[in-house]
Amino acid sequence: MSPFSSVSNETQSRRTTFSKFIIEEEARTGSDPSLTALLNDVQTACKFIALAVSRGALHSTAGIGTDVNVQGETQKPLDVIANNIMLDECARGGTLCGMVSEELPEPSPIPESYRHGRYLLVFDPLDGSSNLDVNVTVGTIFSVLLAGEGVTEPEAADFLQPGNRQIAAGFALYGPSSMIVLTLGHGVHGFTLDREIGAYTLTHPDMKIPTSTREFAINASNERFWEPPVRHYVDECVRGKTGPRGEDFNMRWVASMVAEVYRILVRGGLFMYPRDTKDPGKPGRLRLLYEASPMAMIVEQAGGLATTGRERLLDVEPTSLHQRVPVILGSSEEVERLTKYHAAYDRGEDLEFESPLFNVRSMFRSTAGS
Numbered sequence: 001m002s003p004f005s006s007v008s009n010e011t012q013s014r015r016t017t018f019s020k021f022i023i024e025e026e027a028r029t030g031s032d033p034s035l036t037a038l039l040n041d042v043q044t045a046c047k048f049i050a051l052a053v054s055r056g057a058l059h060s061t062a063g064i065g066t067d068v069n070v071q072g073e074t075q076k077p078l079d080v081i082a083n084n085i086m087l088d089e090c091a092r093g094g095t096l097c098g099m100v101s102e103e104l105p106e107p108s109p110i111p112e113s114y115r116h117g118r119y120l121l122v123f124d125p126l127d128g129s130s131n132l133d134v135n136v137t138v139g140t141i142f143s144v145l146l147a148g149e150g151v152t153e154p155e156a157a158d159f160l161q162p163g164n165r166q167i168a169a170g171f172a173l174y175g176p177s178s179m180i181v182l183t184l185g186h187g188v189h190g191f192t193l194d195r196e197i198g199a200y201t202l203t204h205p206d207m208k209i210p211t212s213t214r215e216f217a218i219n220a221s222n223e224r225f226w227e228p229p230v231r232h233y234v235d236e237c238v239r240g241k242t243g244p245r246g247e248d249f250n251m252r253w254v255a256s257m258v259a260e261v262y263r264i265l266v267r268g269g270l271f272m273y274p275r276d277t278k279d280p281g282k283p284g285r286l287r288l289l290y291e292a293s294p295m296a297m298i299v300e301q302a303g304g305l306a307t308t309g310r311e312r313l314l315d316v317e318p319t320s321l322h323q324r325v326p327v328i329l330g331s332s333e334e335v336e337r338l339t340k341y342h343a344a345y346d347r348g349e350d351l352e353f354e355s356p357l358f359n360v361r362s363m364f365r366s367t368a369g370s
Contacts, residue, residue: 015194015201015203016202017191017199017200017201017202018039018040018043018182018199018200019199021191021202022036022039022182023036029184029186034094034095034117034119035095035119035144035168037093037094038090038093038095038117038119038121038144039144039168040093041089041090041092041093041095042086042089042121042142042170043180045085045089045140046140046172046180046200047178047193047198047200048089049085049086049172050172050174050178052081052082053082053126053132053138053174054174054178056132056135075103076126076129078129078132079125079126079129082126082140083102083104083126085125086099086101086121086125086140086142087101090121091110091111091114092114093117094114094115094116094117095117095118095119096110096119096120097110097119097120097151097152097153097154098110098121098147098153098154098158098159099123100120100123100159100289100290100321101123101290102123102124102125102290102291102322103125105322106156107154107155107158107321109153118146118147119147120145120146120147120154121142121143121145122142122143122159122289122290122294123141123142123143123290124142124287124290124291125140126140127140127171127256127257127258127291128255128256128257128259130255131254131255131256136175136254136256136259137173137174137175137176137254138175138258139171139173139175139256139259140171140174140258141170141171141257141290141294141295142170142171142290142294143163143166143168143169143290143293143297144167144169145159145161145166146165146167156321159289159318160289160317160319160320160321161318162293162314162315162316162318163293163296163297163313163315163316164314164315166185166297166314167185168182168183168184168185169182169183169293169295169297169298170182170183170294170298171258171261171294171295171298172258173258173259173262175259177192178192178193179191179192179193179200179203179204179262180200181204181207181262181265183301183302185297185301186301187206187207187301187302188207188265188298188301188302189202189204189205189206190202190203190205190265191203191204192204204265207265207302209264209265209299209302209303209304209330209332210267210268210331211268211333212333213270213333214247214248214250215249215250215251215267215269215270216234216237216249216250216251216252216269216270216271216330216334217251217252217253217254217260217263217269217270217271217272218230218234218251218272218273218274219253219255219273220234220253225278226274227275227277227309229338229341229344229345230272230274230309230338232341233338233341237249237251238251252269257273257295261295261299261329264299264304264330264331265298265302268331269330269331270328270329270334270335271327271328271329271330272327272338273285273326273327273328274327275308275326282324283324283325283326284308284324286325286326287323288313288318288323288324289318289322292306292313292316292325293314295329296312296313296314296327299330300314303332304329304330304331304335305330305335305339306327306328307328307329307338307339308325308327308328309326309338309342310342310343310346313325313327313329
């Protein structure tokens with residue numbers, strides 16, 4: 001046994017691996033064996049990506065140039081590596097008929113030489129990759145959808161399904177430890193990669209988000225672009241015990257959605273990437289299909305809520321592969337409060353408040369474009 005092991009071999013042998021867990025779920029719920037096989041392919045891909053990320057600057061990026069993806073964002077070499085790993089590992093299993101990636105403008109077909117299945121996979125291969133240079137946790141977000149009856153070569157329209165039709169959703173974390181967080185629609189479970197045995201093992205069963213919180217995450221540098229309901233909420237929190245909430249709040253911002261959501265799953269909190277006026281052509285910043293929808297499914301399955309501020313995220317009907325939406329998710333009490341503020345603002349109600357930095361603000365409808 002390794003001198004670095006904190007548990008005995010006997011304890012390790014009793015742990016439930018990711019593979020064993022999804023096989024047992026298949027037996028318990030009568031789910032499709034092909035879904036089990038697909039999730040096994042995803043976990044294999046995540047192992048390879050975890051290895052690539054862990055090597056950091058040591059990883060060979062020879063022949064991989066810097067490019068701009070369909071989002072207009074500069075790709076890191078590891079973005080390309082992670083994307084290729086997901087495509088290669090998941091295409092060969094015979095469970096998919098198509099994939100959509102953040103890094104590709106159009107759906108990726110399954111090669112004709114591979115057997116085709118009935119599932120669709122959408123993913124962000126390396127969420128938070130802008131943080132790679134500063135060694136902050138990054139991850140992979142994925143969602144599984146069911147192709148329409150008779151669809152063997154899916155087009156973009158076949159992927160445009162609301163989040164409430166997801167079969168499974170999850171994300172991997174590549175940080176101090178490598179993890180996969182998964183929901184099959186029956187709760188949320190976390191698995192930690194045990195490098196001694198090369199398997200993800202169940203370490204966080206049935207994760208639950210506390211209903212209340214005193215912690216929120218938002219990029220405060222965009223304050224001048226926020227809608228009044230968001231400014232009102234953040235101001236209440238920042239004013240702490242001397243403000244209307246009568247409680248001190250902590251503010252966090254990692255700029256890595258996988259890290260933000262994982263923190264919420266472990267200790268509660270609120271994550272906001274709300275609608276703003278910074279770029280009027282974009283109604284939100286995060287992508288609906290492979291960021292917002294899978295994270296919303298996970299958060300709701302853990303007892304939290306996820307909204308655009310005006311609509312349940314899982315009910316948003318996609319109109320394009322890379323559609324962006326506002327995202328507010330986390331502990332239910334705080335999401336409900338912020339949703340009420342949006343509703344009051346949309347009704348034209350005036351909720352004046354005093355901001356120590358920006359003087360008196362109002363939630364009059366006329367300020368929406370300011």
